[in-house]
Amino acid sequence: xxxxxxxDHGIVILGAGNVATHIALALKNNNFFVRMVYSKTAExxxxxxxxxxxxxxxxxxxxxxxxxxxxxxVSDSAISKLIENxxxxxxxxxxxxxxxxxxxxxxxxxxxxxFYPLQTFTKSRSLDFSEIPLCIEANNTFTQNKLLSLAQSxxxxxxxxxxxxxxxxxxxxxxxCNFTNxxxxxxxxxxxxxxxxxxxxxxLIHETAKKAVELNPGHAQTGPAVRNDKKTIGMHLKMLKKYxxxxxxxxxxxxxxxxxxxxxx
Amino acid sequence: xxxxxxxDHGIVILGAGNVATHIALALKNNNFFVRMVYSKTAExxxxxxxxxxxxxxxxxxxxxxxxxxxxxxVSDSAISKLIENxxxxxxxxxxxxxxxxxxxxxxxxxxxxxFYPLQTFTKSRSLDFSEIPLCIEANNTFTQNKLLSLAQSxxxxxxxxxxxxxxxxxxxxxxxCNFTNxxxxxxxxxxxxxxxxxxxxxxLIHETAKKAVELNPGHAQTGPAVRNDKKTIGMHLKMLKKYxxxxxxxxxxxxxxxxxxxxxx
Numbered sequence: 469x470x471x472x473x474x475x476d477h478g479i480v481i482l483g484a485g486n487v488a489t490h491i492a493l494a495l496k497n498n499n500f501f502v503r504m505v506y507s508k509t510a511e512x513x514x515x516x517x518x519x520x521x522x523x524x525x526x527x528x529x530x531x532x533x534x535x536x537x538x539x540x541x542v543s544d545s546a547i548s549k550l551i552e553n554x555x556x557x558x559x560x561x562x563x564x565x566x567x568x569x570x571x572x573x574x575x576x577x578x579x580x581x582x583f584y585p586l587q588t589f590t591k592s593r594s595l596d597f598s599e600i601p602l603c604i605e606a607n608n609t610f611t612q613n614k615l616l617s618l619a620q621s622x623x624x625x626x627x628x629x630x631x632x633x634x635x636x637x638x639x640x641x642x643x644x645c646n647f648t649n650x651x652x653x654x655x656x657x658x659x660x661x662x663x664x665x666x667x668x669x670x671x672l673i674h675e676t677a678k679k680a681v682e683l684n685p686g687h688a689q690t691g692p693a694v695r696n697d698k699k700t701i702g703m704h705l706k707m708l709k710k711y712x713x714x715x716x717x718x719x720x721x722x723x724x725x726x727x728x729x730x731x732x733x
Numbered sequence: 734x735x736x737x738x739x740x741d742h743g744i745v746i747l748g749a750g751n752v753a754t755h756i757a758l759a760l761k762n763n764n765f766f767v768r769m770v771y772s773k774t775a776e777x778x779x780x781x782x783x784x785x786x787x788x789x790x791x792x793x794x795x796x797x798x799x800x801x802x803x804x805x806x807v808s809d810s811a812i813s814k815l816i817e818n819x820x821x822x823x824x825x826x827x828x829x830x831x832x833x834x835x836x837x838x839x840x841x842x843x844x845x846x847x848f849y850p851l852q853t854f855t856k857s858r859s860l861d862f863s864e865i866p867l868c869i870e871a872n873n874t875f876t877q878n879k880l881l882s883l884a885q886s887x888x889x890x891x892x893x894x895x896x897x898x899x900x901x902x903x904x905x906x907x908x909x910c911n912f913t914n915x916x917x918x919x920x921x922x923x924x925x926x927x928x929x930x931x932x933x934x935x936x937l938i939h940e941t942a943k944k945a946v947e948l949n950p951g952h953a954q955t956g957p958a959v960r961n962d963k964k965t966i967g968m969h970l971k972m973l974k975k976y977x978x979x980x981x982x983x984x985x986x987x988x989x990x991x992x993x994x995x996x997x998x
């Protein structure tokens with residue numbers, strides 16, 4: 469656990485959204501020195517800085533030139549402008565985005581990399597950070613070792629993953645998280661229309677996740693699509709006539725389930 | 734717990750698949766008298782009958798005429814033929830299908846209903862049956878009371894739900910379970926192609942389910958689609974060119990996420 473010594477000039481957090489907040493809290497909980505929080509929005513900067521008992525600024529020029537690490541965790545669209553304005557001496561600069569190449573940072577910094585936590589974050593939800601896979605990439609060995617050592621003191625699951633692989637991983641996560649959540653949302657909309665309690669689906673939602681993790685999703689599939697039960701599928705499509713988008717999704721996903729299953733049988 | 738007395742002529746299970754197996758085990762575990770298992774396939778009938786220490790038959794005419802309850806849990810397409818051939822005196826006959834009207838049973842039996850457990854079942858996975866929502870429907874008060882009392886001794890979550898509502902519930906479950914599982918499958922296929930460990934997604938899968946249950950899926954949504962992050966969406970669609978079906982699903986689901994979120998904002 470010699471890591472904290474390597475970071476005694478402190479860590480700067482750029483951003484105060486969901487990901488920035490969870491990373492900053494994990495650093496604080498593991499006794500790293502978070503030196504300053506930057507955000508364009510004073511209010512969110514202050515909320516995060518207060519939580520981890522540090523300073524904040526809304527002026528990027530007020531950030532320290534000498535720190536061990538700068539973690540940029542802002543929206544993908546805001547990164548480019550931010551790195552143009554960020555001045556650092558030799559400190560490491562990382563971003564936390566799944567879909568952005570490490571080399572975006574190359575023209576601006578000497579030591580740079582990526583620190584991508586593979587999880588869905590909401591400020592208000594506490595998470596066991598030690599279970600979150602941290603995907604690391606770095607432009608040189610010095611940076612890589614420092615990032616690995618930091619990551620390993622925050623999480624038990626640390627992987628070296630390059631930008632191309634990380635993009636695929638992020639896209640897979642969009643399916644497994646955002647799209648999955650949308651399937652729950654559609655279920656919830658359908659129940660709302662019939663005034664049926666959404667919590668009737670909760671045991672099913674939990675078991676579906678557990679089963680996929682324990683059995684592998686390909687072996688866990690059940691339902692009308694995988695059985696090619698055309699009667700039920702036809703009835704559902706008819707019931708969905710009043711929700712044209714859900715009907716389209718139903719139809720394409722059912723077709724895809726059947727095809728994928730036939731392939732892996 | 735006076736229920737078992739009401740069922741002292743025993744319960745007959747028709748079917749030996751995933752749902753039949755879990756119901757039969759729950760009955761056995763709660764000390765109900767499962768009198769006989771019927772299945773067209775001797776092997777699966779025997780496996781189930783052995784598990785619950787009862788008899789089995791592959792000849793529907795060998796089933797007892799006098800039993801308290803006949804639970805039909807076969808594939809939707811096999812139900813019609815089965816009920817034509819099932820002879821019972823006054824016993825209650827139920828099916829366990831989400832998408833089939835109770836009235837399918839009307840021409841054949843005096844006391845009938847539906848006993849629909851809302852869960853995804855796999856024979857090899859053990860489940861806490863007491864947490865599974867049981868949806869009950871019956872054609873008369875006698876039958877309803879008997880089914881409610883049985884259901885309440887198996888589960889803490891029992892609901893009276895008519896056939897129309899049950900069909901919507903089942904369709905919502907197809908989204909929340911089968912389609913969700915397919916999103917995991919697609920994630921898994923994408924990772925396989927890059928030789929990335931699927932278990933990197935496990936913490937995300939669990940947290941996505943927990944978050945939807947605790948926060949409501951509408952409030953839990955994250956990712957490029959809900960942010961309308963066209964750059965990331967465009968990149969993902971390009972990466973999916975070699976999987977035309979996944980590309981279609983990505984595109985429609987992203988659009989639907991954005992629209993649904995705008996509506997509920």
